[in-house]
Amino acid sequence: MSRLAAKFEALAEAGRKALIPFITAGDPSPNFTVPMMHAMVEAGVDIIELGVPFSDPMADGPVIQRASERALAHKMSLRRVLTIATEFRKTDQETPLVIMGYLNPIEAMGYEDFANAAQRADIDGVLTVDLPPEEGQECSDLLKARGIDPIFLLAPNSSDERIRKMDAAGSGYLYYVSLKGVTGAGHLNTSDVETKLQQIRANTRLPVAIGFGVKDAQTANTVADLGDGVVIGSALISKIEENLENPELAKSEICKLLAAMRQAMDSNQKSEHGEQQ
């Protein structure tokens, strides 16, 4: 069983939901990332999504766009992200690690070379924003053959047929983009998310992580309850951006926010668990 599948199974057994932070590798500087990852694990996260910066992040809002620009200014690249992952694994063999980005850096490396390198770096999942299953068969097959989960997105306008396609193509978990828009956009409507999750559940047994637009502990808790996990990205990266002169402060602010989310999510979980069975 993959690290991701095992993690979601263990969480379900404990009646807990996954807290999944997203940060862009190399932002604000390459040395920041590995200690940040360890600190987030300390703060109670379950899975880490590590963003690979890209020059043209079409699905991202301004906060993650600027994070990519800062990382690229330090010559961050897909290869260097894999080096960061390897470094992280030296002292953490437990936490599942997903890399998330756009297709062109993978195209430039070549699908097979990439799959081999990701396996060597002990990556657990790969989410490629602009690679839908129709175009992604070759890459997914190479990843799956190496025990790496290809992770696909679902959107508010995804049909039943589409959800079943993702169920067949993906593994590990599905990432539900909870609003029509870019990362870090406005406010999500939890009742819409709730309705959509019923449709998603009816068409897949894969765990569902919910992201886009989650900014605080209360929303994280509400959203996590609707699915199997919650992804927090722009809200964390904003802390980096607010403290560019003081990365240590950024780190502690991020951990503070994640710990608050963790606490909110766990305080609810015990009672909810019984009802959901």
Place this chain on the structure above:
Amino acid sequence: MTEKYNMPDDRGHFGPYGGMFVAETLIPPIQQLNAAYQQYLNDPEFIEELDTDLKYYVGRPSPLYHAERWSRELGGAQIYLKREDLNHTGSHKINNTVGQALLAKRMGKTRIIAETGAGQHGVATATVAARLGLECVVYMGAVDVARQSLNVYRMKLLGATVVAVESGSKTLKDALNEALRDWVTNVDNTFYIIGTVAGPHPYPAMVRDFQAIIGREAKQQCIEATGRLPDALVACVGGGSNAIGLFYPFIEDESVKLIGVEAAGDGVATGRHSAPLCAGRPGVLHGNRTYLMADDDGEIIETHSISAGLDYPGVGPEHAWLKDTGRATYVNITDDEALEGFYALTRMEGIIPALESAHAMAYTMKLAPTMKKDEIIIVNLSGRGDKDMQTMAKREGIEL
């Protein structure tokens, strides 16, 4: 005659190129668009409405003009100019926006968005949006807003909102990123009119089909004027919509050479250019696989061209396919050479071309003298140069 050409396949692939590489939220609108396009492509009522608009609103057919003096001066092939500069709004871009706007209307969309480089596509979009009473937002790189201020003013006059894009290199590619972000946020009521033969399927095929009127007319006009097919077609290539519009109806006519002219900027060797077919590599950007200007890590490289409309790191996937199969040839012209083409056409024929089209003129100046006097070149004069007056005057040290 070559064998039947019927690209792309039903998933939008031109061999390894093209496709639908987009985030999940855009899959449903792209599928809806494709369904609507397939439906209306063969709908007699739609085609009649489009033809009527092209005739009475755009002013088609555009003339095929024999540039006799310039041909004589160059001493080789006979040069014919396809006068897309004479269309309403001043370029070929309106052929496509008229078509896509009719689709938007039939699909019940109330809001139009577009990206633009030189501003020609933005103007052509704002124009059709004004005519149909639709809200219109045009994304334009901040660098292009500065160098094409005349077109920015035209768009505003037409009632469009022009958003200056400050991210990345602040040019056409960044405008496209921002338009895609808008579309993903407003998919329910918004129709995205892409201006070139790039983007996810069905855009490359759809924009080509709307622009193919250029080649269909040119073929008929050439036969009427000379009794035969041309020997070569020449067109500038940024994204490649005017070139594919001219080439497409000739693809099966093997005797006709197809030559696309990319922007070499300061020269391909300097790295400061916009010539992905000549000096790039395959990759994925803006929804399709094609030749791109990217580094070894797959990051997109900033491009350079004197003409904002050619300043783009990718190119339509069908051009990538035509290059690989050898059916079309792609060459490049530097900024300085393009300026020679600009002045030559202006002074020889009394026609001021857009700086984009000037690249095609400059290559024609190299090609024509190598050909016989009874041979024929059709050059696509894709747009008029009025929008470039400030750029040109500034280069000459003149304050307008």
